[in-house]
Amino acid sequence: MCIDAFKLMGLFSCCDFLFWFRGSMDLKDEMQRVRFWVNQIGNFCLRLVWHFVHLLVRSWYLGVGVANVIESYLISSGLLRRYRFIDVGKLRYLAIVVESDDACQISKVIQLLQWLQAFGVKHLCLYDTEGVLKKSKESILAKLKNATLFEEADERDPLLDQKHMTLEFASITDGKEAVAKGGNLLFMKYLKLANSGAEQKEQIFTEANLTEALRAVGYGGPEPDLLLVYGPARCHLGFPAWRIRYTEIIHMGPLKSMRYGSLVKAIYKFTMVRQNYGT
Amino acid sequence: MKNAGIDKAIEILGKLVRFLRKIMIHIISVGPMPDHVAFIMDGNRRFARKNNLSEAAGYRIGLLALISCVKYCSELGVRYVTFYAFSIDNFKRRSDEIQPLMDLFLEYIEGLMKEGSIVSRYGIRVYFQGNLKLFSEPVRLAAENAMLATAHNSKLFLIVCLAYTSTNEIVHAVQESCEEKWGGAILLNENEKNDAESFVKVTDIDKNMYMAIAPEPDILIRTSGDTRLSNFLLWQTTCTYLYFPSSFWPEIGFRHLLWAILNFQRHHQYLTKRKKQG
Numbered sequence: 263m264c265i266d267a268f269k270l271m272g273l274f275s276c277c278d279f280l281f282w283f284r285g286s287m288d289l290k291d292e293m294q295r296v297r298f299w300v301n302q303i304g305n306f307c308l309r310l311v312w313h314f315v316h317l318l319v320r321s322w323y324l325g326v327g328v329a330n331v332i333e334s335y336l337i338s339s340g341l342l343r344r345y346r347f348i349d350v351g352k353l354r355y356l357a358i359v360v361e362s363d364d365a366c367q368i369s370k371v372i373q374l375l376q377w378l379q380a381f382g383v384k385h386l387c388l389y390d391t392e393g394v395l396k397k398s399k400e401s402i403l404a405k406l407k408n409a410t411l412f413e414e415a416d417e418r419d420p421l422l423d424q425k426h427m428t429l430e431f432a433s434i435t436d437g438k439e440a441v442a443k444g445g446n447l448l449f450m451k452y453l454k455l456a457n458s459g460a461e462q463k464e465q466i467f468t469e470a471n472l473t474e475a476l477r478a479v480g481y482g483g484p485e486p487d488l489l490l491v492y493g494p495a496r497c498h499l500g501f502p503a504w505r506i507r508y509t510e511i512i513h514m515g516p517l518k519s520m521r522y523g524s525l526v527k528a529i530y531k532f533t534m535v536r537q538n539y540g541t
Numbered sequence: 542m543k544n545a546g547i548d549k550a551i552e553i554l555g556k557l558v559r560f561l562r563k564i565m566i567h568i569i570s571v572g573p574m575p576d577h578v579a580f581i582m583d584g585n586r587r588f589a590r591k592n593n594l595s596e597a598a599g600y601r602i603g604l605l606a607l608i609s610c611v612k613y614c615s616e617l618g619v620r621y622v623t624f625y626a627f628s629i630d631n632f633k634r635r636s637d638e639i640q641p642l643m644d645l646f647l648e649y650i651e652g653l654m655k656e657g658s659i660v661s662r663y664g665i666r667v668y669f670q671g672n673l674k675l676f677s678e679p680v681r682l683a684a685e686n687a688m689l690a691t692a693h694n695s696k697l698f699l700i701v702c703l704a705y706t707s708t709n710e711i712v713h714a715v716q717e718s719c720e721e722k723w724g725g726a727i728l729l730n731e732n733e734k735n736d737a738e739s740f741v742k743v744t745d746i747d748k749n750m751y752m753a754i755a756p757e758p759d760i761l762i763r764t765s766g767d768t769r770l771s772n773f774l775l776w777q778t779t780c781t782y783l784y785f786p787s788s789f790w791p792e793i794g795f796r797h798l799l800w801a802i803l804n805f806q807r808h809h810q811y812l813t814k815r816k817k818q819g
């Protein structure tokens with residue numbers, strides 16, 4: 263009987279232990295579930311705040327956009343004195359980067375070029391990553407008066423009048439791939455010096471020689487003084503690296519919202535810049 | 542007594558600022574974060590002139606700004622941070638302008654190697670990239686020793702561009718690529734050499750760039766309001782968001798980084814799409 267009692271007590275202890283264990287496991291599960299939901303709610307709130315911060319940023323840019331529109335109108339109408347007389351002669355070569363998706367709007371591109379031509383810009387490079395503008399160059403040249411391809415123009419031609427403009431068309435293949443082609447030209451020279459000393463080989467690989475090699479393979483366009491970016495973000499989208507060492511880069515916003523006043527302001531800002539070139 | 546009170550107030554303010562910064566970092570980390578941020582540290586001399594300080598003092602304060610930027614980038618989870626410290630064009634300056642910079646650089650390297658410095662606390666691996674042969678031997682040796690001493694770190698990669706220009710980097714990469722290809726090409730006969738489409742390819746040049754150790758920068762920040770790259774990372778910045786705040790370099794703060802990242806997040810989808818197409 264005593265043994266039975268002990269057995270019963272043992273059984274009850276086991277049951278107690280099982281109930282306690284199951285209870286504590288349920289509690290752990292509950293705690294994990296609570297933690298999971300607290301995390302989810304926390305993440306949700308964080309996302310909400312992040313969206314709110316970006317809403318504030320968008321509102322800021324909306325305000326800046328409105329201010330730019332008003333300023334552009336004032337500049338176009340000649341009410342702001344400092345923008346009336348701009349020395350465009352300082353701008354020897356201008357480059358325009360257009361987002362390829364926008365470059366299909368040829369009428370907008372032509373309007374921009376007409377503004378620049380009227381302003382007195384003489385040499386211009388049009389760039390888009392995918393080469394959409396390159397493919398449309400014939401139609402662009404046809405619709406513009408007094409414009410020729412940069413490669414075909416001759417500065418010494420006395421028939422070129424004041425408003426004449428030269429146009430160069432470039433795309434991403436004029437960048438890194440062009441440098442590789444120039445590099446291959448230098449490599450051929452390097453091969454010919456197979457048995458020469460290291461010093462002679464070193465003399466091949468200089469910046470001046472690579473510039474000359476790029477010219478020889480047809481990628482010798484000049485360095486623009488100013489690069490205007492018409493696209494959603496401020497980045498040069500792969501404009502030939504070799505040519506933008508000291509080029510001023512100004513972001514103009516999307517092509518569809520281009521304004522004459524903003525163009526004038528960008529060129530004015532450029533004429534006020536002073537460069538040290540590292541000194 | 543009064544000084545102790547002010548010190549306490551400054552300490553509390555400092556803690557509050559750090560706390561607010563942590564909260565902001567938690568919030569912006571919900572969106573895409575940059576992996577690589579590059580800086581053009583422009584405006585040290587103008588800052589010194591504006592505040593009636595010597596040029597050397599301007600550079601010292603600029604160095605403190607660099608250290609702060611590295612700390613902020615580490616807190617933001619940025620893995621690669623690049624600074625344009627000394628351009629090949631800067632050698633055109635007078636020797637009495639260059640020497641204090643070299644002395645500051647040697648002092649900075651010495652500080653980096655000490656126990657408990659920012660490098661050991663944040664697990665930073667330091668690289669000095671550029672044409673280091675243009676420097677004197679003490680500077681070159683200090684740079685090489687620092688790179689060796691931090692080679693085991695991997696939390697953050699600090700790349701300091703010294704005696705660097707993009708055009709020099711490209712020429713160097715072309716030269717390295719040509720030297721690599723030389724062995725194979727020398728065995729070809731004349732006709733084969735002329736017929737070969739190209740020995741040197743873009744991928745060869747890419748892998749021989751000084752900056753091949755890091756991915757392309759997501760954001761490039763140039764202080765002082767000048768809107769040009771001045772021969773820095775021209776090859777690598779095809780789809781990099783460019784930010785040109787008007788503050789001088791010693792005045793740069795967390796708020797500039799925050800603004801740059803918020804704008805990077807705004808354009809991230811577009812820039813990623815462009816990068817894939819490139």
